[in-house]
Amino acid sequence: MNQDSVKDMLLQIESSELEFTVTFSGKESDKVNGLYKPENREIILHNKNFKSDNQLVYTAIHEYTHHLINEKKIEENQGLAPIKNTRVHTTEFWARFHSLLEIAEQKGLYVIGLEDSPELAKLTEEIRENYMKTNGQLMQEFGRLLGKAYELCKAANIRYEDYIDRVLKLPRQAAKSITRVSNVEVDPALGYENMKMVASLPTPEKRAEAQQQILEGKSPDSVRAVMKKKSQEVDIKTKLEKEKKRIEKTISQLTNRLEMVEESLAQL
Numbered sequence: 001m002n003q004d005s006v007k008d009m010l011l012q013i014e015s016s017e018l019e020f021t022v023t024f025s026g027k028e029s030d031k032v033n034g035l036y037k038p039e040n041r042e043i044i045l046h047n048k049n050f051k052s053d054n055q056l057v058y059t060a061i062h063e064y065t066h067h068l069i070n071e072k073k074i075e076e077n078q079g080l081a082p083i084k085n086t087r088v089h090t091t092e093f094w095a096r097f098h099s100l101l102e103i104a105e106q107k108g109l110y111v112i113g114l115e116d117s118p119e120l121a122k123l124t125e126e127i128r129e130n131y132m133k134t135n136g137q138l139m140q141e142f143g144r145l146l147g148k149a150y151e152l153c154k155a156a157n158i159r160y161e162d163y164i165d166r167v168l169k170l171p172r173q174a175a176k177s178i179t180r181v182s183n184v185e186v187d188p189a190l191g192y193e194n195m196k197m198v199a200s201l202p203t204p205e206k207r208a209e210a211q212q213q214i215l216e217g218k219s220p221d222s223v224r225a226v227m228k229k230k231s232q233e234v235d236i237k238t239k240l241e242k243e244k245k246r247i248e249k250t251i252s253q254l255t256n257r258l259e260m261v262e263e264s265l266a267q268l
Contacts, residue, residue, distance in 0.1 A: 001053050006045070009057065010064045013103050018071040022060070033059040036066035043067065057110045058101075065097040095225035098218075128189070136188025136195050143182025146175055190214055201227060 001009075007022045020041040028048035033055075035044050043063040050056040066088065104110035114121050153160040164175050177196050184207060186195045194214050201207045206227060213223045 001056060006056070006060050009109055010060060012107060013061065013064070013100050013109065014068065016068060016071055018067070018074065020064075020067050034063045036063040036070075038066070038070045041067060041070070054110060054113060057104065061100050061104060061110070062097060065093060065100055068100075069093060069096060091221050091224055091228075094219065094221035098222045128191075132191035133189045136186075136190060136192050139178055139192045139195065140182045140186075140188060143178045143180070146179050147182065150179075187211055187215065194220055197224065206230075 003022045003024055007020075010016075010022070018041060020043060022043045022045065024045055024047040026048065027046050029046040033046055033049045036042070037044065043060065045056060045059060045063070047056060050059070069092070101110060105112075114124065149163065150160050152158075153163050161172065164170050164172055168175075177199075180199045181192070181195045184199045185204070186198050186207065188195065190198065190211060197220060198207050198210045198214070201210055210223050210227055213226070214220065218226075
């Protein structure tokens with residue numbers, strides 16, 4: 001691949017109205033595979049780092065994600081350059097990046113390539129079944145035992161917090177997360193970290209939706225972004241519904257007052 005074909009490939013994945021360039025450095029770097037310069041909207045790829053076009057495509061999409069987020073921020077800032085933020089790899093970034101990778105896969109522009117390594121595919125199944133799922137099951141049982149310990153502390157007039165802090169020497173937030181995981185229906189096949197994220201969602205419907213998305217192959221960051229967006233949409237809807245009720249109540253009160261005034265005027 002050359003610089004022009006990489007740019008064409010990126011535009012096939014998602015168009016951009018903000019002009020950008022792709023530059024092959026012709027160098028090898030042991031620090032980064034590529035970088036994006038928002039000042040002049042340049043994607044630089046250290047092409048000597050890659051052993052295959054597929055590896056290069058992955059990094060190109062990564063840097064293009066920075067460009068698309070930069071474009072969005074410029075639009076939100078009404079054409080002005082956005083304020084620099086030292087934290088660039090946010091949840092929003094990873095969700096957008098993984099979404100672009102999925103599009104690239106669908107268009108046949110990128111593949112993970114797991115099928116090219118039967119040994120790695122076998123190891124992946126071992127990790128999922130013997131470690132991620134098993135660990136998830138252990139953490140569920142751990143949470144149930146913490147719940148039992150809470151009841152025993154309560155019966156013995158022992159402060160559960162002190163028991164957690166100084167007897168088990170377990171961080172309180174970790175104890176809360178472990179207990180929460182054991183109190184809801186979550187598939188241990190997700191692995192403990194994903195179980196924590198799913199268990200933190202407020203309703204069974206949202207938990208089931210998030211769990212299904214992860215089991216279908218969505219990345220955790222993508223699922224977080226989707227659930228956050230839906231939560232914000234619900235918040236906006238709830239806010240508007242409450243405002244509507246307040247306005248209706250005010251209209252009703254004013255209508256009643258108007259009728260009383262009209263009756264008083266008729267009697268004069």
